[in-house]
Amino acid sequence: MAGTLHDVVIEDSGVTGLEADRGLVTRKSTAERVAGVLRKRIAEGFFLPGGRLSEQDIGNALGVSRNTLREAFRLLTHERLLAHELNRGVFVRIPSVEDVVDIYRVRKIIECAAVRGVTAKPATFARIKEKVDLGDEAARTGNWKDLGTANVWFHQELAALSGSERVNELVGRLTAELRLVFHIMAEPRRFHERYLPRNHEILDRIEAGDGAGAEQLLMKYLEDAEEQLVGAYAERAEAARAASAAE
Amino acid sequence: MAGTLHDVVIEDSGVTGLEADRGLVTRKSTAERVAGVLRKRIAEGFFLPGGRLSEQDIGNALGVSRNTLREAFRLLTHERLLAHELNRGVFVRIPSVEDVVDIYRVRKIIECAAVRGVTAKPATFARIKEKVDLGDEAARTGNWKDLGTANVWFHQELAALSGSERVNELVGRLTAELRLVFHIMAEPRRFHERYLPRNHEILDRIEAGDGAGAEQLLMKYLEDAEEQLVGAYAERAEAARAASAAE
């Protein structure tokens, strides 16, 4: 094919790596841009879990038609950020305690496998260290929101050690889902703060090329975090039961 | 709330567990049903990788509007079965060799972690054995298509050992993507057949409660399969290069 020949010529003229900028040129459809806006809003808690997203209202507010908006909804539903109920609309998802357990089950598998693979090779772990420092900085300035974000990024970098595009995407979605969990239990400050020193410990093991040691620490880390979240869910459920009984 | 009180009464009258049948009453939207049809067609090779799916043609053929069809397309695009190119349409995805490598990278992580967790506990592994037998049967009767299907199911059962809904979904998508790979290289008969005895070996280790042993076998299994597929890709690329040079 002529097309193939053409491609070869381009490859050979020294622009390799240019395709990384593909995302900048690639125009996105309206539906994708709308999904991006909604995704961000959900992440920052503008739309709270359980809330309904009206096609009419949001469509008017964003200036897009219902059809386009529905395409965006589909996207986010597939990411488990929204729950679609036939003839009732879409709602910001409320992760159940089973979801939390399942999310951590997957995180343990993915993240532990990723750090287990690190060796003493002269690999650069600057990106990970960067996220740890970001967390420290946020804690020092008392910026709790940034602290949570930095913590999420730290774990995404850990997962990225596996070097798999699909793993990155999966972890990205898991953490987005976790943000929903944080929103429904509030008090994220105390939650993230206590894990800061452990981030350092894990980073140390990684930089030392001790994958097995890092895995062990990380597993304990994830187990503790899960237990804490599940406990908070139990409290919530208990409180709800007491409230309904009192009424 | 009155509603809560109502719920409590129902809970106590012995219908606990009924919500498991929720899926049976849940009607699906047209878009989801359309996506199901297309997904099946793609899996069985009716739509071949690289082929374009015309909104007009398929919409007419299935009797749904373009808008509804587009919602279905979004669903499948998100599953990596279709590739959406702005203003050009949707195409059945052509997995690259990088995709193959990445798919196997994830499979190694997921499936190995799943089998590693099995212990000597009196768990029932009937479902796995069932899939192995299915593969044997297909091979005996020379039904190569069923053989491939049975093999896929076998691996899905392995992954299911992790007991995670999200892992199951992920593996389901990975195998759907792999089907695309098989379609573009044809000759799936020989590919799957040679792995039949290894299925048995792995099942044996699992039934013996030897998770570590099973993991070792499975890892080798996946490495070999990946190597074979990558090799086939290289051949294909070589053939394509020769063809374009001759032209």
Next chain:
DNA sequence: CGGTAGGGATTGTTGAACAATTCCACAAGA
């Protein structure tokens, strides 16, 4: 031979319309 200007086809997006379904309030009945 390479560039380019048109024209046809396809997708992107909108707005309106109607059917199907859910929700809510209120009344009727046990």
Next chain:
DNA sequence: TCTTGTGGAATTGTTCAACAATCCCTACCG
């Protein structure tokens, strides 16, 4: 009082038609 219909209003599900934006292909011209 509690349950059980029964309306109408509101919302979603789906289709249709229209137009803009973009792409692909061909023919033309330097």
